[in-house]
Amino acid sequence: MVDILHKIRIHAPQEKVFESLTSQAGLAGWWTQDVKAQARLDAEIHFGFDAGKTVMRFRISELSPPDRVSWRCLDGDSQWKGTLIVFQLSQDGGSTVVHFAQQDWAQATSMFMHCNTKWAYFLLSLKSYCENGVGTPHPDDLKL
Amino acid sequence: MVDILHKIRIHAPQEKVFESLTSQAGLAGWWTQDVKAQARLDAEIHFGFDAGKTVMRFRISELSPPDRVSWRCLDGDSQWKGTLIVFQLSQDGGSTVVHFAQQDWAQATSMFMHCNTKWAYFLLSLKSYCENGVGTPHPDDLKL
Numbered sequence: 660m661v662d663i664l665h666k667i668r669i670h671a672p673q674e675k676v677f678e679s680l681t682s683q684a685g686l687a688g689w690w691t692q693d694v695k696a697q698a699r700l701d702a703e704i705h706f707g708f709d710a711g712k713t714v715m716r717f718r719i720s721e722l723s724p725p726d727r728v729s730w731r732c733l734d735g736d737s738q739w740k741g742t743l744i745v746f747q748l749s750q751d752g753g754s755t756v757v758h759f760a761q762q763d764w765a766q767a768t769s770m771f772m773h774c775n776t777k778w779a780y781f782l783l784s785l786k787s788y789c790e791n792g793v794g795t796p797h798p799d800d801l802k803l
Numbered sequence: 804m805v806d807i808l809h810k811i812r813i814h815a816p817q818e819k820v821f822e823s824l825t826s827q828a829g830l831a832g833w834w835t836q837d838v839k840a841q842a843r844l845d846a847e848i849h850f851g852f853d854a855g856k857t858v859m860r861f862r863i864s865e866l867s868p869p870d871r872v873s874w875r876c877l878d879g880d881s882q883w884k885g886t887l888i889v890f891q892l893s894q895d896g897g898s899t900v901v902h903f904a905q906q907d908w909a910q911a912t913s914m915f916m917h918c919n920t921k922w923a924y925f926l927l928s929l930k931s932y933c934e935n936g937v938g939t940p941h942p943d944d945l946k947l
Contacts (some may be wrong), residue, residue: 665919666913780923796856
Protein backbone atom coordinates (compact mmCIF):
# COMPACT_ATOMS: atom_id res chain seq x y z
CA MET A 660 0.00 0.00 0.00
CA VAL A 661 1.22 3.53 -0.78
CA ASP A 662 -0.10 6.94 0.21
CA ILE A 663 -0.26 10.36 -1.45
CA LEU A 664 0.98 12.84 1.17
CA HIS A 665 1.03 16.63 0.97
CA LYS A 666 1.49 19.59 3.29
CA ILE A 667 0.53 23.17 2.53
CA ARG A 668 0.30 26.42 4.50
CA ILE A 669 -2.74 28.65 3.98
CA HIS A 670 -2.93 32.21 5.23
CA ALA A 671 -6.54 31.99 6.36
CA PRO A 672 -8.35 31.01 9.58
CA GLN A 673 -8.70 27.30 10.24
CA GLU A 674 -12.52 27.61 10.28
CA LYS A 675 -12.46 29.09 6.75
CA VAL A 676 -10.30 26.21 5.48
CA PHE A 677 -12.50 23.64 7.20
CA GLU A 678 -15.62 25.20 5.68
CA SER A 679 -13.97 25.04 2.24
CA LEU A 680 -13.41 21.30 2.72
CA THR A 681 -16.92 20.48 3.88
CA SER A 682 -19.53 22.78 2.29
CA GLN A 683 -20.86 22.48 -1.23
CA ALA A 684 -19.91 26.08 -2.10
CA GLY A 685 -16.45 25.63 -0.63
CA LEU A 686 -15.67 22.38 -2.45
CA ALA A 687 -16.98 23.88 -5.72
CA GLY A 688 -14.54 26.74 -5.24
CA TRP A 689 -11.34 24.73 -5.48
CA TRP A 690 -11.82 21.05 -6.53
CA THR A 691 -14.70 20.68 -8.98
CA GLN A 692 -17.68 22.87 -9.74
CA ASP A 693 -19.75 19.69 -10.20
CA VAL A 694 -20.24 18.65 -6.56
CA LYS A 695 -23.05 17.41 -4.33
CA ALA A 696 -22.01 17.65 -0.69
CA GLN A 697 -23.30 18.18 2.81
CA ALA A 698 -21.32 18.43 6.05
CA ARG A 699 -22.76 15.41 7.88
CA LEU A 700 -21.03 12.27 9.15
CA ASP A 701 -21.83 9.22 6.99
CA ALA A 702 -23.26 11.41 4.22
CA GLU A 703 -22.43 10.53 0.61
CA ILE A 704 -20.68 13.21 -1.41
CA HIS A 705 -20.29 13.23 -5.20
CA PHE A 706 -17.67 14.94 -7.36
CA GLY A 707 -18.11 15.05 -11.14
CA PHE A 708 -15.39 15.44 -13.75
CA ASP A 709 -15.29 15.65 -17.54
CA ALA A 710 -18.90 16.82 -17.95
CA GLY A 711 -20.19 14.07 -15.67
CA LYS A 712 -18.39 11.22 -17.47
CA THR A 713 -16.58 10.43 -14.20
CA VAL A 714 -18.33 10.69 -10.84
CA MET A 715 -16.32 10.00 -7.67
CA ARG A 716 -18.51 8.95 -4.74
CA PHE A 717 -17.29 9.12 -1.13
CA ARG A 718 -18.73 8.59 2.33
CA ILE A 719 -17.75 11.08 5.05
CA SER A 720 -16.05 8.83 7.58
CA GLU A 721 -14.78 11.50 10.01
CA LEU A 722 -16.03 15.03 10.61
CA SER A 723 -14.33 16.82 13.52
CA PRO A 724 -14.59 20.59 13.06
CA PRO A 725 -12.35 22.46 12.71
CA ASP A 726 -9.52 19.89 12.74
CA ARG A 727 -10.20 16.91 10.54
CA VAL A 728 -12.40 15.50 7.82
CA SER A 729 -12.00 12.21 5.97
CA TRP A 730 -13.77 10.55 3.09
CA ARG A 731 -13.76 6.90 2.03
CA CYS A 732 -13.96 6.42 -1.73
CA LEU A 733 -16.92 4.22 -2.68
CA ASP A 734 -16.44 4.22 -6.46
CA GLY A 735 -15.67 6.28 -9.56
CA ASP A 736 -12.24 4.92 -10.40
CA SER A 737 -10.94 1.41 -9.84
CA GLN A 738 -7.64 2.62 -8.35
CA TRP A 739 -9.37 5.15 -6.05
CA LYS A 740 -12.02 2.73 -4.73
CA GLY A 741 -11.35 1.99 -1.06
CA THR A 742 -8.76 4.75 -0.61
CA LEU A 743 -9.18 7.12 2.33
CA ILE A 744 -8.77 10.88 1.88
CA VAL A 745 -7.82 12.78 5.05
CA PHE A 746 -7.48 16.52 5.63
CA GLN A 747 -5.85 17.29 8.98
CA LEU A 748 -5.76 20.99 9.90
CA SER A 749 -3.77 22.85 12.53
CA GLN A 750 -3.31 26.49 13.41
CA ASP A 751 0.23 27.88 13.25
CA GLY A 752 0.37 31.56 14.12
CA GLY A 753 -1.93 33.37 11.73
CA SER A 754 -2.04 30.56 9.19
CA THR A 755 -3.50 27.08 8.81
CA VAL A 756 -1.36 24.06 8.00
CA VAL A 757 -3.08 21.32 5.99
CA HIS A 758 -1.70 17.79 6.05
CA PHE A 759 -3.38 15.89 3.24
CA ALA A 760 -3.37 12.15 2.61
CA GLN A 761 -4.96 9.77 0.12
CA GLN A 762 -4.15 6.49 1.81
CA ASP A 763 -4.14 2.88 0.70
CA TRP A 764 -3.40 2.94 -3.00
CA ALA A 765 -2.58 -0.64 -4.04
CA GLN A 766 0.45 0.43 -6.09
CA ALA A 767 2.46 3.49 -7.14
CA THR A 768 1.18 3.38 -10.74
CA SER A 769 1.51 6.09 -13.39
CA MET A 770 -2.06 7.11 -12.38
CA PHE A 771 -0.85 7.43 -8.76
CA MET A 772 1.94 9.74 -9.94
CA HIS A 773 -0.47 11.83 -12.01
CA CYS A 774 -2.92 12.11 -9.09
CA ASN A 775 -0.11 13.04 -6.70
CA THR A 776 0.82 15.99 -8.93
CA LYS A 777 -2.83 16.88 -9.49
CA TRP A 778 -3.63 16.86 -5.74
CA ALA A 779 -0.85 19.41 -5.24
CA TYR A 780 -2.41 21.49 -8.02
CA PHE A 781 -5.82 21.39 -6.30
CA LEU A 782 -4.30 22.12 -2.87
CA LEU A 783 -2.73 25.22 -4.44
CA SER A 784 -6.25 25.98 -5.72
CA LEU A 785 -7.60 25.52 -2.16
CA LYS A 786 -4.91 27.89 -0.87
CA SER A 787 -5.79 30.53 -3.47
CA TYR A 788 -9.52 30.10 -2.84
CA CYS A 789 -9.13 30.53 0.94
CA GLU A 790 -6.67 33.43 0.65
CA ASN A 791 -8.09 35.35 -2.34
CA GLY A 792 -11.55 33.91 -2.98
CA VAL A 793 -10.53 32.48 -6.38
CA GLY A 794 -9.52 28.86 -7.01
CA THR A 795 -9.03 26.83 -10.17
CA PRO A 796 -11.62 24.07 -9.79
CA HIS A 797 -12.42 21.61 -12.57
CA PRO A 798 -13.32 22.21 -15.43
CA ASP A 799 -11.13 25.34 -15.27
CA ASP A 800 -8.12 23.36 -14.04
CA LEU A 801 -4.88 22.99 -15.95
CA LYS A 802 -4.72 19.61 -17.71
CA LEU A 803 -1.57 17.87 -16.47
CA MET B 804 12.31 3.95 2.19
CA VAL B 805 9.72 6.15 0.48
CA ASP B 806 9.76 8.03 -2.80
CA ILE B 807 8.31 11.28 -4.06
CA LEU B 808 6.68 10.48 -7.41
CA HIS B 809 5.14 12.88 -9.91
CA LYS B 810 3.97 12.86 -13.52
CA ILE B 811 3.31 15.92 -15.65
CA ARG B 812 2.61 16.60 -19.32
CA ILE B 813 4.42 19.46 -21.04
CA HIS B 814 3.41 20.81 -24.43
CA ALA B 815 6.97 21.28 -25.67
CA PRO B 816 9.53 19.15 -27.54
CA GLN B 817 11.40 16.59 -25.44
CA GLU B 818 14.73 18.22 -26.34
CA LYS B 819 13.52 21.55 -24.91
CA VAL B 820 12.45 19.88 -21.64
CA PHE B 821 15.74 17.98 -21.41
CA GLU B 822 17.70 21.19 -21.97
CA SER B 823 15.69 22.86 -19.19
CA LEU B 824 16.72 20.06 -16.82
CA THR B 825 20.41 20.11 -17.65
CA SER B 826 21.62 23.62 -18.59
CA GLN B 827 22.36 26.40 -16.15
CA ALA B 828 19.95 28.82 -17.89
CA GLY B 829 17.25 26.17 -18.02
CA LEU B 830 17.48 25.20 -14.35
CA ALA B 831 17.54 28.88 -13.35
CA GLY B 832 14.30 29.33 -15.27
CA TRP B 833 12.13 27.03 -13.17
CA TRP B 834 13.82 25.76 -9.93
CA THR B 835 16.16 28.36 -8.46
CA GLN B 836 17.90 31.35 -9.97
CA ASP B 837 20.92 30.55 -7.77
CA VAL B 838 22.37 27.58 -9.66
CA LYS B 839 25.76 26.36 -10.84
CA ALA B 840 25.33 23.58 -13.35
CA GLN B 841 26.91 21.93 -16.36
CA ALA B 842 25.57 19.06 -18.45
CA ARG B 843 28.35 16.51 -17.87
CA LEU B 844 28.21 13.07 -16.27
CA ASP B 845 29.74 13.05 -12.76
CA ALA B 846 29.73 16.86 -12.59
CA GLU B 847 28.71 18.52 -9.35
CA ILE B 848 25.75 20.88 -9.50
CA HIS B 849 24.73 23.39 -6.81
CA PHE B 850 21.34 24.91 -6.07
CA GLY B 851 21.05 27.79 -3.60
CA PHE B 852 17.99 28.79 -1.59
CA ASP B 853 17.18 31.55 0.93
CA ALA B 854 19.94 33.93 -0.22
CA GLY B 855 22.56 31.18 -0.11
CA LYS B 856 21.74 30.00 3.42
CA THR B 857 20.93 26.57 2.01
CA VAL B 858 22.98 25.03 -0.81
CA MET B 859 21.97 21.65 -2.17
CA ARG B 860 24.85 19.79 -3.85
CA PHE B 861 24.31 16.91 -6.27
CA ARG B 862 26.38 14.72 -8.56
CA ILE B 863 24.99 13.96 -12.02
CA SER B 864 24.76 10.17 -11.92
CA GLU B 865 22.98 9.60 -15.26
CA LEU B 866 22.85 11.76 -18.36
CA SER B 867 21.11 10.17 -21.35
CA PRO B 868 19.82 12.86 -23.70
CA PRO B 869 17.00 13.37 -24.39
CA ASP B 870 15.43 10.70 -22.16
CA ARG B 871 16.82 10.71 -18.65
CA VAL B 872 18.90 12.60 -16.13
CA SER B 873 19.48 11.76 -12.50
CA TRP B 874 21.26 13.47 -9.61
CA ARG B 875 22.49 12.00 -6.33
CA CYS B 876 22.22 14.43 -3.41
CA LEU B 877 25.60 14.90 -1.71
CA ASP B 878 24.51 17.35 1.00
CA GLY B 879 22.52 20.47 1.84
CA ASP B 880 19.77 18.91 3.94
CA SER B 881 20.04 15.88 6.23
CA GLN B 882 16.83 14.31 4.90
CA TRP B 883 17.82 14.89 1.26
CA LYS B 884 21.36 13.54 1.58
CA GLY B 885 21.67 10.27 -0.36
CA THR B 886 18.34 10.63 -2.15
CA LEU B 887 18.29 10.16 -5.93
CA ILE B 888 16.40 12.57 -8.17
CA VAL B 889 15.34 11.14 -11.54
CA PHE B 890 13.68 12.86 -14.49
CA GLN B 891 12.47 10.33 -17.09
CA LEU B 892 11.11 11.88 -20.30
CA SER B 893 9.03 10.39 -23.09
CA GLN B 894 7.35 11.80 -26.17
CA ASP B 895 3.58 11.38 -26.44
CA GLY B 896 2.19 12.93 -29.59
CA GLY B 897 3.16 16.59 -29.58
CA SER B 898 3.92 16.71 -25.87
CA THR B 899 6.53 15.44 -23.43
CA VAL B 900 5.61 13.36 -20.40
CA VAL B 901 7.89 13.79 -17.37
CA HIS B 902 8.02 11.08 -14.72
CA PHE B 903 9.81 12.55 -11.71
CA ALA B 904 11.13 10.74 -8.65
CA GLN B 905 13.07 11.66 -5.53
CA GLN B 906 13.91 8.19 -4.28
CA ASP B 907 15.09 6.78 -0.98
CA TRP B 908 13.76 9.12 1.69
CA ALA B 909 14.23 7.36 5.04
CA GLN B 910 10.72 8.27 6.22
CA ALA B 911 7.55 10.07 5.15
CA THR B 912 8.13 13.01 7.50
CA SER B 913 6.34 16.37 7.52
CA MET B 914 9.34 17.66 5.51
CA PHE B 915 8.75 14.85 2.96
CA MET B 916 5.11 15.99 2.65
CA HIS B 917 6.16 19.62 2.22
CA CYS B 918 8.76 18.71 -0.42
CA ASN B 919 6.25 16.52 -2.26
CA THR B 920 3.89 19.49 -2.61
CA LYS B 921 6.76 21.82 -3.46
CA TRP B 922 8.13 19.51 -6.17
CA ALA B 923 4.70 19.62 -7.84
CA TYR B 924 4.85 23.41 -7.63
CA PHE B 925 8.26 23.46 -9.33
CA LEU B 926 7.20 20.93 -11.97
CA LEU B 927 4.31 23.28 -12.78
CA SER B 928 6.99 25.98 -13.01
CA LEU B 929 9.00 23.76 -15.39
CA LYS B 930 5.86 23.24 -17.50
CA SER B 931 5.19 26.97 -17.67
CA TYR B 932 8.85 27.71 -18.44
CA CYS B 933 8.96 25.19 -21.31
CA GLU B 934 5.57 26.19 -22.72
CA ASN B 935 5.61 29.97 -22.24
CA GLY B 936 9.19 30.90 -21.36
CA VAL B 937 8.23 32.00 -17.84
CA GLY B 938 8.62 29.90 -14.70
CA THR B 939 8.42 30.69 -10.99
CA PRO B 940 11.92 29.77 -9.77
CA HIS B 941 13.13 30.54 -6.24
CA PRO B 942 13.21 33.22 -4.82
CA ASP B 943 10.04 34.17 -6.75
CA ASP B 944 8.28 30.95 -5.72
CA LEU B 945 5.17 30.81 -3.59
CA LYS B 946 6.03 29.93 0.03
CA LEU B 947 4.05 26.81 0.89
